Amino acid sequence: MKSITDAVQTSQHVQTVTDRLERADLWMVALAAASALVAFLVVLPMFWLVWQASTVELLRAYDLIVSSQTARITANSIGLMLFVTVFSIVLGVPLAVLTTRTDLPYPRFWTVVAALPLVIPSYIGAIAFTGMFGSGGEIDSLFGVSIPRIDGLSGATFIITLYTYPYVFLTTRAALLSMDSSLPDAARTLNAGPFEAFRRVTLPQIRPGIAAGALLAGLYAISDFGTPAFMQASVFTSMIYWEFGNFNVEYAALLALQLVAIVAVVLVIEAGIGRDEDASGGTRVGSTIRLGIWKWPAMGFVSALGVVTLVVPVTIFTSWLFRSEGDPIPSLEFQWEFAFNSMYLAVLAALVACAFALPVAYYSGRTNSLVSRILERATYVGFAVPGVVIGLALVFLGTRTLPSFYRQGVWLLVFAYVVRFLPQAVGTVRSSVLQVDDKTIEAARTLNAGRIETFRRVTLPAIMPGLVAGAVLVFLTTMKELPATLMLQPIGMDTLVSIIWDAQNALAYRYAAIPALLLILISGFSMLVMLFQEEGDLS
């Protein structure tokens, strides 16, 4: 009898487990479907690229692909991307260690200084620097000292690095803050030197963080047009623009596809390097590295960087305010509406990007399957394609799918931002999902919390920092975005960057000053929100 009861009970038990599994499977299937939908939506513009490129006659396509010109700019672009990535790591990782793991005085202040360059559009940095350096530049005319002009490929590498290394800084910093910092101490007690401990214990833990930031920096570098153009460096985006300028959209599309192919390789390589280590395990405070006398050079280094990346451009913009007045240009006169429009668009983009990022990041963070990896990686493609290409693709798709809503309202523009900037949210949300302990979720489930409730009460608070960080990154980059904004904004809706662009075109720099300063101010403020939210969360 007993055995029968057992059997019944067992079968009931099995039944419950199966039910649960089925429900779990259903849940995962739903999640996978949502991720797939998001990935499909953001990859949609690529279909337009393929379609356009397929109309190029084969011979011409072949010529374009194998031409020496293409080879040269491919090498240049890859070089630019690699150097920016490497230099971003060289700058970003030590800065992150310095501000989180050492007894550097005023760590919050230096954190802000190190992160803030991300808010300055790199092409604006380029304008400021070319005006500053070189013979005939502001430094030359003020002090009579001529610092060599920065231009060409090395100049573009320099500028883009200065304004993108914060990606690495921010992601590395987040990884450092969330890893168990007593581990290196354990390593030290086992007689490892500080560098040995860093290399063997810390580095593997924060590697996904570094890789995530490095990927964003590299992809930004290869898709940037403004800075290389301003520095007279010829890269892939130059050639794409050249064909655009010849009204050869299909050739431009073909070139853009080549760019996508390069990026796909990068994404695969990065997926290998940045493979996930379990970086979770609490936030016990380990001992900090004592800088001793080294704190002075350390502070000197961060301040020097801050002067170059922040003080120089801000000084230049401010000096523009006082440039001699020519005829007034009423259409460039500053209006608060510009700032409002910029923020409105950026907030919308940040919200939608988070909503899109959540299923993709959650799915790929929970299941490390090939499918989840592919779906996650797919969302990165848009980030690597120049904004003008995504913009045109959406012009085409928008007019074909919802013509009566085309350029009515901001939905298509916001979608363009999401296509471009989603990976920033996916990356940060995903790394915080990785750090949610499975056991906590299981515990909540055993306490009879439903899936939704568990998510709301356990998972969501845990991934909130990642979500906020992602939202802020999307907000910042949306504030800076230009080509898609010009193309898809409701007609007549000016933003801060569109006015900067107009003013620069008209050589009326004085009108660019207020929008540029305001752009830095607003973005800087949102950066503060992110940084302090992270720290508050950890204390």
Add this chain to the structure above:
Amino acid sequence: MTNTDASDARSLTGRRRFLATTGLSAALVSGLAGCLGNGDENGDAGSGGGGNGGGSGGGAVADADPLGAPVDPSGVTWDDLGDLEGEITIYSGRTPDQIDLVFEELENEYDGLTINRDYDDNDVQVNQLEQEGDATPADVFYSQDPGALGAVHDMGLVQQLPSDVVETVPESYREPSGYWTGVSGRVRSIQYNEDRLDEVPGLDSWDDLPTDIFEYATDDRFEGIISTRPNSGTFRGFIQAMVDLEGENATRQWVRDFMDQDPQLFSGGSDQAAAVERGGDDDPIIALGNSYYAARLVNEDPNSPIRVAFTEGDAGALFSVAGVAVTNTVDDPELVAEFVRHLVAVEGQEFMMDDNGEFPVVEGVDYVGPLPGPADLDSPTYDISAFDMELQEANELLEDEGMMPL
């Protein structure tokens, strides 16, 4: 010999030089556009019926009767024209500082008029119009580049203008059948830094600058100090003009020689002019570019050392136009037609001269502002809509010879 008077100074310095001595808005120029004077009889193809194709809701602008008096080559004022009422959406490749004032003036003149302006890169606008097709919200495409206007015509995106407009503008400034028309003239120039000219052996003043565009490619003295901007529409127009005048081989040779000068190639006209103005050791002293970039810099800073001179009788002084085309799907053909009439009427033309330092395209409009009279002008006639060479071929020529931006 006492000549501080501006007009004296102008006659003294002759006809090739851009006078930047006063802060007058977009103070201009001498030396161009001989073509202004020779009015071709207008083409007879202009008044044909209907646009080409025409999409949903589109109307034929060519059939829209004038709301007031029709425009004609002798110059018609805004008072004679009909009222503008309604909404027009304009895609502009020109920048707001150049054109917004005209729109504003029209909106002030007519209470019921709203002009929606969309400013973007000229090339982007063409590509965008192509992708939008009949779903475009634009009624009018306003461009500084005849090549771009030709491109939207080739893509079948625009329709014919009313016959009175077509008959008002000389054929060399518009598409022969009236699919687009020039509205104002502009000119290619040699920009130079006045303070640095003496760094070039044998150049003591602007007067010593060559008057032949070929010398800028072959004269060793310009090696390393000259610059241009190959991705600009007007530079391609310049290449097309040279092919027209000198043949393709000579043009290729010019490009090859010019590239041997180790020129700096800019991708933005503003950047280029700013570099000439800055005058650092690595900056170009001389640049091929449009005159108005220099005019803007002088306008912003009267002490700016940038000046402009012109070559004589060759493609270097290409007289080109900025102009408009109307899309296939205009909402209100009468309004759009009347709008274009306003641009080629007297006040519209004067506005371009006064505020932009551009030239009129309508013969019957008198010169106003600091412009040279027709006697001072020297530039061959180009029929800019009928270059032998297509825009695309011009680009390919540049590509072949290794002259790409950057």
